[in-house]
Amino acid sequence: MTKSTARRLAVSIAAVLIILGVGSYYLWQQEQHPPAQLTLYGNIDIREVNLSFNVPGRIKRMLVEEGDKTVPGQRLAVLEQDRFIDRVAAARAQLEKQQAVVKELETGSRPEEIKKAWAEKEAAEIAFSNAQRIYSRRLTLVHTEAVSEETADDAREVRDRAAANLEAARQVWQLAVKGPRQEDIQAAQAEARALAAALALAQEDLKDTEIQAPAAGTIRVRIQEPGAIVTLGEPVYSLALKNPVWVRAYVSEPNLGRIYPGMPVEIFTDGYPEYPFQGQIGFISPTAEFTPKTVQTPAVRTSLVYRFRVIIANPDERLRQGMPVTLIIHLKKHPKSHS
Structure with missing residues (x-):
C-alpha cells in the first residue's frame, strides 16, 4: 500500500468516525432535549349528506341553490302533494x-x-x-x-x-x-x-313530500330540478355540514406517545398562514396503517403511521373539504404523563 493510499484511507475513516460521533451526539441531544413542538400534516374533513325524499313523486319546487346556507329544519324541496292530501x-x-x-x-x-x-x-x-x-x-x-x-x-x-x-x-x-x-x-x-x-x-307520507335540512351547512350540489320524477331515496341535494369539521392526520410510532386525546393543536392553512385555527385531538386509531399519498409529510411514504383526528373548535368558510393543513402541537405546554 502506498503512502497516498494509506493517507486517503485514514482520512475516510476519520470522516466516518466524525459523522457517527456527530449523529450520536445529535440523537443524545434529542433524547435529552426533545423539540418543543411537533409538526404534522393532514387534510380537512367535512361530512356531506345526500338529501332525498322518503316517498316517490314529482318535484314541485326546489327552494335553494348551490352555495346557499341552510339552517336546521329549513324546507329545501317539495313534491306534488295532492294525492297524499287525499x-x-x-x-x-x-x-x-x-x-x-x-x-x-x-x-x-x-x-x-x-x-x-x-x-x-x-x-x-x-x-x-x-x-x-x-x-x-x-x-x-x-x-x-x-x-x-x-x-x-x-x-x-x-x-x-x-x-x-x-x-x-x-x-x-x-x-x-x-x-x-x-x-x-x-x-x-x-x-x-x-x-x-x-x-x-x-x-x-305527506310530511315526507318535503325535504328539510337536517343541520346547518352549505348546499354543495343541486342534483334535481322541478318536474323531475324521483324514486324513493334518489338524491336531490348534496349538503356539506357546517359541523363537525376536523383534520385527518397521521403520526409516526416514535411520536405516538407524545400526543393524547384532548391535547390542544394549532391548525395552519397555506392560504391563511397568519391565522391559526384552534382545535384539540379527538380520536387516535389503535392500529397502524400506511401513510396515504394524499397526506404531504416529509416521512417516507411506506412507513407505518397512526391516524388521528383533530376537532376544530370554530371552523369558518375558509376551510374546504380535502384542504391540506399543518398541525403544530406545543409539547412543552403539556405534562409528559397523563391519565
Missing part, C-alpha cells in the same frame, strides 16, 4: 266512522231502545196469551164437534207463531238491557286502532 282525508274519514261505532258500542243501549224492546215483549206476551186462549177454546169445541179439527189446527199454528215471536221479543229486550258484548267492543276498538295507524302513516 289519502290523509280518506284515512281520517274512515277513522272517524269507526270511532263513532266504538262510541255507540261502549255507550250501550239507549233508554229509549230498552223501553221499545220492553213494549214489544209485552205486546208479544199479550198476543201469545190471546192465541193460547183461542186455541184452548177451539180444542174444547172439537170434542163437542162444534168445530172441525182443521179449525183447531189453525188456532194451534197461530199460538205457536205467537210463542216464537214472544221468545224473540224477550231475547231482544234482554240484549238491550245487557248492551253489546265485550268481544264486539274490543273488535271495534282494534279496528279503530288499525285505522288510526293508517292515518298516521298517511300523514307521515
Whole structure:
C-alpha cells in the first residue's frame, strides 16, 4: 500500500468516525432535549349528506341553490302533494266512522231502545196469551164437534207463531238491557286502532313530500330540478355540514406517545398562514396503517403511521373539504404523563 493510499484511507475513516460521533451526539441531544413542538400534516374533513325524499313523486319546487346556507329544519324541496292530501282525508274519514261505532258500542243501549224492546215483549206476551186462549177454546169445541179439527189446527199454528215471536221479543229486550258484548267492543276498538295507524302513516307520507335540512351547512350540489320524477331515496341535494369539521392526520410510532386525546393543536392553512385555527385531538386509531399519498409529510411514504383526528373548535368558510393543513402541537405546554 502506498503512502497516498494509506493517507486517503485514514482520512475516510476519520470522516466516518466524525459523522457517527456527530449523529450520536445529535440523537443524545434529542433524547435529552426533545423539540418543543411537533409538526404534522393532514387534510380537512367535512361530512356531506345526500338529501332525498322518503316517498316517490314529482318535484314541485326546489327552494335553494348551490352555495346557499341552510339552517336546521329549513324546507329545501317539495313534491306534488295532492294525492297524499287525499289519502290523509280518506284515512281520517274512515277513522272517524269507526270511532263513532266504538262510541255507540261502549255507550250501550239507549233508554229509549230498552223501553221499545220492553213494549214489544209485552205486546208479544199479550198476543201469545190471546192465541193460547183461542186455541184452548177451539180444542174444547172439537170434542163437542162444534168445530172441525182443521179449525183447531189453525188456532194451534197461530199460538205457536205467537210463542216464537214472544221468545224473540224477550231475547231482544234482554240484549238491550245487557248492551253489546265485550268481544264486539274490543273488535271495534282494534279496528279503530288499525285505522288510526293508517292515518298516521298517511300523514307521515305527506310530511315526507318535503325535504328539510337536517343541520346547518352549505348546499354543495343541486342534483334535481322541478318536474323531475324521483324514486324513493334518489338524491336531490348534496349538503356539506357546517359541523363537525376536523383534520385527518397521521403520526409516526416514535411520536405516538407524545400526543393524547384532548391535547390542544394549532391548525395552519397555506392560504391563511397568519391565522391559526384552534382545535384539540379527538380520536387516535389503535392500529397502524400506511401513510396515504394524499397526506404531504416529509416521512417516507411506506412507513407505518397512526391516524388521528383533530376537532376544530370554530371552523369558518375558509376551510374546504380535502384542504391540506399543518398541525403544530406545543409539547412543552403539556405534562409528559397523563391519565
